[in-house]
Amino acid sequence: xxEISKYKNSLMKEIFENQxxxxxxxxxxxxxxxxxxxxxxxxxxxxxxxxxxxxxDADCFVLMEVDVTNVNRHNKIYSDIRITLWVMCHQxxxxxxxxxxxxxxxxxxxxxxxxxLNGKERYGVSSLELVSSRGIVFxxxxxxxxxxFKGFDLNREVCED
Numbered sequence: 001x002x003e004i005s006k007y008k009n010s011l012m013k014e015i016f017e018n019q020x021x022x023x024x025x026x027x028x029x030x031x032x033x034x035x036x037x038x039x040x041x042x043x044x045x046x047x048x049x050x051x052x053x054x055x056x057d058a059d060c061f062v063l064m065e066v067d068v069t070n071v072n073r074h075n076k077i078y079s080d081i082r083i084t085l086w087v088m089c090h091q092x093x094x095x096x097x098x099x100x101x102x103x104x105x106x107x108x109x110x111x112x113x114x115x116x117l118n119g120k121e122r123y124g125v126s127s128l129e130l131v132s133s134r135g136i137v138f139x140x141x142x143x144x145x146x147x148x149f150k151g152f153d154l155n156r157e158v159c160e161d
Contacts, residue, residue: 002079002153007066007123008047011083014116015062016040021112024098024105028059049086052142058090060105062113071155079155081124082131085113088144106135110145117149124153 015021016037029043045062052061063086070080087109098108110133117123118130131148138144 002066002068002081002155004066004068005047007081007083008064010123011064011066011085012041012045012047014122015045015113018112018116021062021109021116024109024112025060025062026093026096026105028093051138052088052090058092058141060087060089060093060109062087062109069150076155078125078152080150080152083117083123083128083149083151085110085147086144087113087147088138088142091141091143094143106143106145110147113147124151126151126153 019037022037022040025040025044027040027044029040031039031043033039044059047064049063049065050061052059065084067082067084068079069082071078087106089105094104094106096105098105101108103111114130114133117128119127121127128149128151131150133145133147135143135145
């Protein structure tokens, strides 16, 4: 079986090690320590889809999910995987333009994620391929950019038998 938690841990680490993304998140969390990017975990970078509940959470977040979308019944060695990343930003944070230009915060971070992951062979046994990048208005307070990649990996359960 695909080890989803390992994928998510690797993705979180790669995101918080990318200083351009960290700077664009520009965390407002009181638990974030500038210069200690791993303090963004469970504050602004989550290994699941988190929907902020309070105005206090008027910030920017990177959320993720890893799905096994297909195990071929004729060739059980490989499993298709889908990595979905959401860059979610409060409307108040969207108003603040980034110094890098006129891109919105969700667009800019989404572009950075695409640059970081598209065509890379760090996840699974194939290169990740961008499936889509789309902007979505969640409600009157929150917007997000959904970035989806696909690839495939060995089905370890079958390979270890």
